[in-house]
Amino acid sequence: MLKFNFLPKFSLIIVTSFILFIIIGTLTHEFGHIAVAKYFGYDTTLDYGSINYYRNGYLEDENLKEINQFVDKYDYNNYNNWPAEVKSKVEELSLLLEKKYPPIKESHTILITIGGPAQTLMTSCIGLLILFVRRKKWKQAFELIDWLAVFMALFALREIFNFVSASHSSLLYDKLNFYGDEFRISRYLGFNDWIIPIITVIIGFAISCYVVFKIIPLKFRFTFIISGLIGGILGYSIWFGFLGAAFFNSKIGF
Numbered sequence: 001m002l003k004f005n006f007l008p009k010f011s012l013i014i015v016t017s018f019i020l021f022i023i024i025g026t027l028t029h030e031f032g033h034i035a036v037a038k039y040f041g042y043d044t045t046l047d048y049g050s051i052n053y054y055r056n057g058y059l060e061d062e063n064l065k066e067i068n069q070f071v072d073k074y075d076y077n078n079y080n081n082w083p084a085e086v087k088s089k090v091e092e093l094s095l096l097l098e099k100k101y102p103p104i105k106e107s108h109t110i111l112i113t114i115g116g117p118a119q120t121l122m123t124s125c126i127g128l129l130i131l132f133v134r135r136k137k138w139k140q141a142f143e144l145i146d147w148l149a150v151f152m153a154l155f156a157l158r159e160i161f162n163f164v165s166a167s168h169s170s171l172l173y174d175k176l177n178f179y180g181d182e183f184r185i186s187r188y189l190g191f192n193d194w195i196i197p198i199i200t201v202i203i204g205f206a207i208s209c210y211v212v213f214k215i216i217p218l219k220f221r222f223t224f225i226i227s228g229l230i231g232g233i234l235g236y237s238i239w240f241g242f243l244g245a246a247f248f249n250s251k252i253g254f
Contacts, residue, residue, distance in 0.1 A: 002222050010220060011227040018231025021151050023239050025120065025158060032119025034254055036112045042104070045251035048244025052251070053112060055101035059253065063093045063100075110188045116181050117200060120155050124207055127152025131215055142217055153211045157232070159204030163197050 030051050034044045037053040044053045058064060070090055074082050082090075130149035131138065138146040159182070166178050178193060186196040216224055 002225075003218050004222050005219070006226070007220065007223045011223050014224055014227035015231035015234065017147075017151060018228050019235035019238060021154075022232060022235025023243075025123075025155050026239060026244075028123065029116045029120050029158065032115040032117075033112055034115075035119070036115035037108075038254065040108050040112070042108075042112075044254045046248070046254060047251050048248040049240060053104070055104070058097070058101050061097065061100070063096050067093050067097075106188070110185065113181050113184050113188065117159075117185070120158050121200070121203065124153050124156040124204075127155070128207065128211075131211075138215070142220075150211055150216060153207060154228075156204035156207040159197075159200040160208065161232075161236075163201035163204075166197065 026049060027046075030046055030049070033051045033053075034046065037044045037051070041056050042053040043056055043059050044051055045059070067090055070082075070086055074086065079087070127149045131146065131153065134146060134149070137143070162180050162182065166180060166183070169178070180197070182197040182200050183193050186193050189196070212221065212225065
């Protein structure tokens, strides 16, 4: 049920909040991956929308540093035109690294990949739990903690966004290979690519609809939906368009 009244001041707060929570949600999602990787003892680096993980000591290895010196000196994208002696040296160093640092276990890769979506949905469930515990209070008056819990619960919107984005790419651009966490988890488990994304989008849709249409007070609902849509688009565009790259002009190690 909606009541079509628009509250400008409230809208500004919600737009700003969505922008902030898009950024917070993105980074905490990546920290979900990092937490699992660190548990298994890997070195990790964080970018504004992704992480990388390596065998302990790999990033500080002298052989890798020497390779990076060549990469800095020559154009990596023009590797075939590098001097033969340089290519030979890089290949020799790469072989030494491969022998010293064995491939990462597939079971670890699966669990690290699961860590991001698990963190996102766990945050969403914590938000729901707070709202459940405080249900008698927010039915009387919505307070700041209730709004914070709403935004936590709506971390599940990520699953809807990812599914819609992938569906759009699949239908309009015939894209067949997707690299989102949920798709990769499906492949690791031997399922059709879309199995895990379908499960998570159903969970995300159910949580989001419940929060928006059952918990948010009716007088705020219409403004919240419109402002949330605007804030979500702005937050994604700002963070992935320029702000994230500005903050993470080099990857941060953990």
